[in-house]
Amino acid sequence: MPQIPEKIHELTVGQLSARSGAAVSALHFYESKGLISSRRTAGNQRRYTRDTLRRVAFVRAAQRVGIPLATIRQALAELPEERTPTREDWARLSQAWRCELDERIAQLNRLRDHLTDCIGCGCLSLESCVLSNPDDAFGERGAGSRLLVERRR
Incomplete structure (x- = not known):
C-alpha cells in the first residue's frame, strides 16, 4: 500500500484510490452521494483531505455489513469537518447501528x-x-x- 508523506495534506483521486483500495469510480459515486467531499483546484481536479481515507474505510465497512448508503451519509454528517474524527467519534456512530x-x-x-x-x-x-x-x-x-x-x- 503506497504511503503518503506527512507533508501532503491533500490527496488526488488516484492517491485516495490507491491508498483506500476503492476504485476511482466508487470514490466519484461516494462523492455524488454526499459520503465524502473534495475541493477543486484551479484546473478543476479533485483534492481530498487526508481524513477522507478514514471516511472511505468507514463507508466500505458499513456497506459490507449491509448498512444502506443513506444511513451511512446521515452518520457521516454527524462527524466534525474541522478535524479528523477520533476513535470515540467512530464508536458513537457504530453503537447506533448495534441493534440493527x-x-x-x-x-x-x-x-x-x-x-x-x-x-x-x-x-x-x-x-x-x-x-x-x-x-x-x-x-x-x-x-x-x-x-x-x-x-x-
Whole structure:
C-alpha cells in the first residue's frame, strides 16, 4: 500500500484510490452521494483531505455489513469537518447501528437454521414457511397466497 508523506495534506483521486483500495469510480459515486467531499483546484481536479481515507474505510465497512448508503451519509454528517474524527467519534456512530446489526444476525441465523427445511420440502408455503412468513404474519390476512397477488397490483 503506497504511503503518503506527512507533508501532503491533500490527496488526488488516484492517491485516495490507491491508498483506500476503492476504485476511482466508487470514490466519484461516494462523492455524488454526499459520503465524502473534495475541493477543486484551479484546473478543476479533485483534492481530498487526508481524513477522507478514514471516511472511505468507514463507508466500505458499513456497506459490507449491509448498512444502506443513506444511513451511512446521515452518520457521516454527524462527524466534525474541522478535524479528523477520533476513535470515540467512530464508536458513537457504530453503537447506533448495534441493534440493527443484531437483528440482521438473528435473521441470518434463522435463515441458516431453516434453509434445509425449505429446500427439503420444496413448497415455500406462505402458510408454514419460517423464512417467507415468520410467525405466520400473513395468515392474519386470510387463507391463500396473498404476496403474489399483492405484488402484481
